[in-house]
Amino acid sequence: MKPIATLLRAGMLALIAATASASERGAVTNLPLPRYVSLKASEGNVRRGPSLSHRIDWVFKRRDMPLEITAEHGHWRRVRDRDGAGGWVHYSLLSGTRYVLIEQDMLALYQRADPATPVMARLEHGVIARLGKCGPAWCRLTSSGYKGWAPKAALWGVRLEELRE
Template identity: 55%
Template sequence: MRLTRRLFMLSTLAALPVGAQDRGQVTGLPLPRFVSLKAGSANVRRGPGLAHRIDWRFLHRGMPLRVVAEYENWRQVRDHEGMGGWVHFALLSGVRTVLVRGETVELKSDPAADAPVAAIAQGGAIARLDRCEAGWCRIEASGHGGWVLDRALWGTDSDLGA
């Protein structure tokens, strides 16, 4: 039994993607890329499969996550703190969200530093990402929206290399 389990684990690890690649082997989508947590909670496993130990849970619906690898129905993800593991693909959504960095961030009515403030977002808030252009991102949360510098957010394309 012990030898069989070890051989299974070794063959599983050998099949996992090594290093960065341009496209996922399963979906053909870019790697890395951002997704969001579809479920209210998701088990984060040590490896891709139900046989692997659950290390913790993500508990915030909409939380942005970076997909760094794919294996069958599993996606290896990382959060804004670099913590992660393997999550079943059914618990993830392609809807783009971002996490507000810092204590508070002003949402501007236009993508300009001197534009009027439309709203203020608290640090740690999760917002839906509409689009980004020229270093500014349009976000919306709780019925309020505005433009924010992309460096004030985690989950934008500028974070993909980090």
Template identity: 45%
Template sequence: MNLALVRPAGGRRRCGRGLAAFLLIAGLAFAGLDAMPQLGGSLAMAANANPSGLPIPRFVSLRSNEVNLRTGPGLTYPIDWIYKRDGMPVEVIEEFDTWRKIRDWQGTEGWVHQSMLDGKRDFVITGERRTMRLAPEMDARPAARLEPGVVGQLFECDAIWCRAEVQGYRGWLKREWFWGTYPNETF
């Protein structure tokens, strides 16, 4: 399998009493902003804005062989996962400043910095072994056989088939065989 998802040593994050008290006080102070209509309203609008102006949700891919998935949008939040696969497709489901909340093909969610994401369209094979075809037809000659978890790049999709490349092999895949596009999306 080409994908690797690694949990850092130490497992789940732990909060000491000092940090827990700080977070409680900071939370109460932030909650008090609701009592100030001018400041609270504009701050709430800024948090809900879509900083990139791009549609949400949308598919993108990981830009590096090591991408930290954090529990929140910032460097102070603990790392929950480390992705070890350049080009893996992910779905952007939320934005905050320069941080993007993503979901992977297995449903794991967390925050990554926008610099770790690439706009190119990739896919991951799901289910069972799939046959990439030389033409968008079930009886077309095979181009390659792809195991579950294999990642490749998408170039175009119609309602049923997508033109793709995996490790130098080019061909067509039925969109139901992989994760990385929306059901009625064409490009």
């Protein structure tokens, strides 16, 4: 029989693990937090708090801009952009369609997830590209009619450990 201290410790570790996993899910949607989404509209008011009565701090003005949801409250989502700027946005302005920001100037889009393959296009720093499949180190992107693979480390809007089909 195990000592009571060992059983209590095991119980506390299970409780801590359950609490940690619960805090990694949104209270409203039960989706993972944080997670990436995109701005559905060409403009989105960013408010200081989760209601229309809160002051608008600024307006996001780039359709398809990737944003990271860090909290949920009713119909509101707390988001942040690549620079860490953020606030509360109504969920109707957000889309689950994934886009990324190019973090490297003149990033090569390769024909396959291999730098030895032909370059299909080069994307400037700050370009928004639609996110497709992602493996451990590469993601398939689409931008302005061009398609290709880019290193995941050169993108904002996808986690390094994230895999997508």
